[in-house]
Amino acid sequence: MESHGHGSAIEHYRVVVMGTAEAGKSALVQRLLHGEFTDGYTPTVEALYPFTEGKPANCEKISIEVLDTAGSYNFPDMQRIYISSANIILLVYSPDNYESYKEVLKLRELIKDQLEDKVVGMDVRMVVVSTKSDIDHKQQKITLAEAELEFIQWDIPVVETSAKENTGFEALRSYIADYIGKRKTGGKQKHRLSRLLSKIMKSKSDDEEGT
Template sequence: MTHIHEERKAKECSTETMPGCGSRVRLPSLGYSHLDKENHRVVVMGAARVGKSSIISQFLYDKFLARYRETVEELHCGEYELQDGVALTLEILDTSGAYQFPAMRALSISTADAFILVFALDDAESWEEVRRLRDQIVQVRGGAVPVVVVGNKDDVDAASRAVPQEVAGSVATLDWECGYIECSAKHNVRIVDVFKELLVQAKVRYNLSPAVRRRRQSLPNDTRGTGGVPKSRVVKQNSCTVA
């Protein structure tokens, strides 16, 4: 498993109760635990303005990012207790949709355990970008790495849709042998299914619940040095217990 390269101070999540699930187990956020741990780095890639950051934000923080903000690179962390008592840490790397950082993209591909490739259902060119990204991943990593293709903006009307479901779905699942999910980050529809499908592709047993009450913490996000070059990744932490 891949380990986080940034130094972090361990923080504990307070004990809470989820509806119908009893008491929560105390899980340190990226600290030490008596539980066995699994660590998976998920890299989210796609063209600009397809909703990559909003999908992550809805999953971890139940929040839709209405205002567009260009992402350079942000690392989010979510911790979950699985049914077998294993503490699963998902490191979710939100990448830039621009082309200014080819070295960062190459590094992200080489260090990922799994990929989420996002396109917008009303943007045909963003689907072509997913094709290019998938080809690059296969070239670097081969065909064994888990990939889920995600068509975001399922809330658009039929007339605005530019990528037919039968086309994208069949290419992703049959030709590429990847997972495929259509979702709406705006309305928080099938967002959890994206990550469930990713764990299925990675053969990780799970029970992610959309009703999980999440607790989040953030480190300072002043990550840009001179000339806008990132001097370190933004690391946002989120810990919870999974029903």
């Protein structure tokens, strides 16, 4: 998504995080953007996080924001609004909650239908995110292998993460950076820009780890 104008226009990209309540969306967002983790569950109404701090000079015309959506949608049209505003959609589930996985499957169908209806006039990248990889495997209702087998047919990557242990976020940032890099450069110089964007997305996390 790009703002209109000449020369100094800033290109805006939105990452939308969707999934059921208690799937771990907010913990995922906090770790992704700020390198922070807070234990405990607080229901999310809706939160938009612009992430423009600490950007390299080469990327001054790029703005990235993350929309952490509510887990329960009071209005059916809200899901379509979220989708229509997205460049990248993170479909989040918790492996110990099969209902959260079923919701991701439903959301994938909704996104596919909406794209086919041309409600969204642009390419949208989906990434499935499995949270809480630190939990005991005996508690898992859906394994990573099962999820990968399900989504590989649609060319949707599955990333296993743990906000608590700070694992999987490098891969997640890489998917986000690669997508934006392709749109920004038209497929050219992707790797250079991806490195810059990855630097943007993880700058605060690196600062946190260095303290």
